[in-house]
Amino acid sequence: MYQQVNCPRCNAPIAVDIQQVIDTARNPEVKYTFLNGQLNMFACQTCGLTGQMTTPLLFHDPEHEMLMVYVPLELQLAHTEQQRLIGQMVKEVMDNTPPEKRRAYMLQPQTILSYQTFVEKVLETEGITPEMIARQRKQVELLQTLARADKDVVAILLEERADEIDETFFALMQNALQAAQERNDDKQVLGLTNLQAKLYTETEVGRRLERQQMALRKFQQDVRRQEGLTPQLLLTHILANQQEEDTVEAIATAGQAALTYEFFALLTEEIEKVARTHDKAQVKRLNGIRQGLLDFQRAIQAESQEMLNQANETLQAILRAEDRSAAVQAHLPAIDEPFMYLLSELLDQAEKQGQQARYQVLREVYDLIVREAERQVPPQLRLVNDLMRAETDAEQRQILSDNAEMMTPELAEMLTMLAQEMSADRPEMAERVRALQAMVAMRVA
Numbered sequence: 001m002y003q004q005v006n007c008p009r010c011n012a013p014i015a016v017d018i019q020q021v022i023d024t025a026r027n028p029e030v031k032y033t034f035l036n037g038q039l040n041m042f043a044c045q046t047c048g049l050t051g052q053m054t055t056p057l058l059f060h061d062p063e064h065e066m067l068m069v070y071v072p073l074e075l076q077l078a079h080t081e082q083q084r085l086i087g088q089m090v091k092e093v094m095d096n097t098p099p100e101k102r103r104a105y106m107l108q109p110q111t112i113l114s115y116q117t118f119v120e121k122v123l124e125t126e127g128i129t130p131e132m133i134a135r136q137r138k139q140v141e142l143l144q145t146l147a148r149a150d151k152d153v154v155a156i157l158l159e160e161r162a163d164e165i166d167e168t169f170f171a172l173m174q175n176a177l178q179a180a181q182e183r184n185d186d187k188q189v190l191g192l193t194n195l196q197a198k199l200y201t202e203t204e205v206g207r208r209l210e211r212q213q214m215a216l217r218k219f220q221q222d223v224r225r226q227e228g229l230t231p232q233l234l235l236t237h238i239l240a241n242q243q244e245e246d247t248v249e250a251i252a253t254a255g256q257a258a259l260t261y262e263f264f265a266l267l268t269e270e271i272e273k274v275a276r277t278h279d280k281a282q283v284k285r286l287n288g289i290r291q292g293l294l295d296f297q298r299a300i301q302a303e304s305q306e307m308l309n310q311a312n313e314t315l316q317a318i319l320r321a322e323d324r325s326a327a328v329q330a331h332l333p334a335i336d337e338p339f340m341y342l343l344s345e346l347l348d349q350a351e352k353q354g355q356q357a358r359y360q361v362l363r364e365v366y367d368l369i370v371r372e373a374e375r376q377v378p379p380q381l382r383l384v385n386d387l388m389r390a391e392t393d394a395e396q397r398q399i400l401s402d403n404a405e406m407m408t409p410e411l412a413e414m415l416t417m418l419a420q421e422m423s424a425d426r427p428e429m430a431e432r433v434r435a436l437q438a439m440v441a442m443r444v445a
């Protein structure tokens with residue numbers, strides 16, 4: 001559900017997609033968004049501040065008969081208000097659970113007081129225990145120490161804590177490096193880059209990951225160099241890396257579009273060929289790979305089918321509505337990439353088959369969505385965009401006069417910040433923003 005909030009830094013209005021109910025029965029994806037720390041994120045288009053909204057959350061996982069709520073203490077809600085909120089979220093879960101699937105545990109949600117515990121309990125449903133989390137926390141500390149330590153200390157630490165340098169550690173290192181690059185923290189970037197290079201050559205995990213990345217690069221190069229991705233090409237690369245399960249998985253993921261009937265026929269042929277050489281170990285290994293890839297392919301198909309079904313349901317609901325504009329607004333959270341993909345495919349189809357009436361209707365929905373997307377941009381930012389697009393001073397002055405009610409100190413301040421941000425890579429633009437700022441400041445006074 002989109003809610004309008006104000007940016008804690010610059011006070012500009014931001015539309016945030018707030019989700020309070022994480023129901024794995026209805027939408028398993030949301031759980032991963034939450035665990036990645038990406039749920040209820042806001043990004044201020046005006047000043048660039050990003051962060052996470054503090055909001056009550058409910059987690060429901062029927063598989064583990066788990067229903068729990070977290071109400072942040074920071075919100076300082078009165079007890080009755082808290083009860084009302086919890087009641088509302090539980091009702092949402094109930095309403096979306098078919099009667100035959102309702103259970104007693106749903107009537108008594110567990111209340112969790114700390115966010116930390118709430119996250120840990122969700123992680124437990126993924127088979128991730130508090131011990132594993134503690135281990136990861138130690139790894140993060142180790143990483144921070146290593147990135148700053150001098151050579152001798154690094155050598156000692158790598159020996160003493162070798163068991164902590166695993167794939168997770170490499171992933172943490174990669175994330176830390178990216179974050180440092182985004183912050184322009186050159187010192188940290190240098191430290192981490194050196195550490196990464198060292199670990200790739202000096203540890204067993206590092207060497208294995210390096211082999212995997214090389215195999216993946218080689219595969220992608222071949223796809224580009226040869227006539228594109230074919231089942232035969234995919235098979236060749238999978239067979240070449242059959243000893244390393246992770247690499248097979250990585251290649252199959254990158255080449256999933258070629259996991260076709262033809263691919264499996266070729267793989268079966270290959271297994272039969274190996275069987276004639278009586279290499280039982282290899283036959284067993286290839287059969288294992290075949291089964292794994294079949295499961296993988298089924299999972300992808302089910303997932304994309306599910307996404308298309310949902311997109312189609314949304315589209316039908318919008319088409320059925322009397323007021324399509326209102327329907328588009330109501331379904332905004334469901335208008336995602338698969339939805340837009342489906343809509344453009346249908347538009348294409350209607351056009352090619354000369355179905356004029358159908359094309360018109362679909363086109364109307366498409367235009368409504370584009371307009372709605374533009375409306376989501378905060379009005380101040382839209383004004384700044386209009387001003388920047390204006391070609392002459394006279395035009396700018398006209399826009400400023402037309403929007404007299406928006407000449408506020410906040411707008412002036414926003415322009416100052418914008419100019420500061422741009423001054424490094426786009427000095428010319430920054431100069432124009434500064435000139436605008438002066439015009440706005442004058443009108444505010």
Ligand SMILES: [Zn+2]
Pocket residue numbers: 007008009010011012044045046047048049
């Ligand atoms: Zn802001």
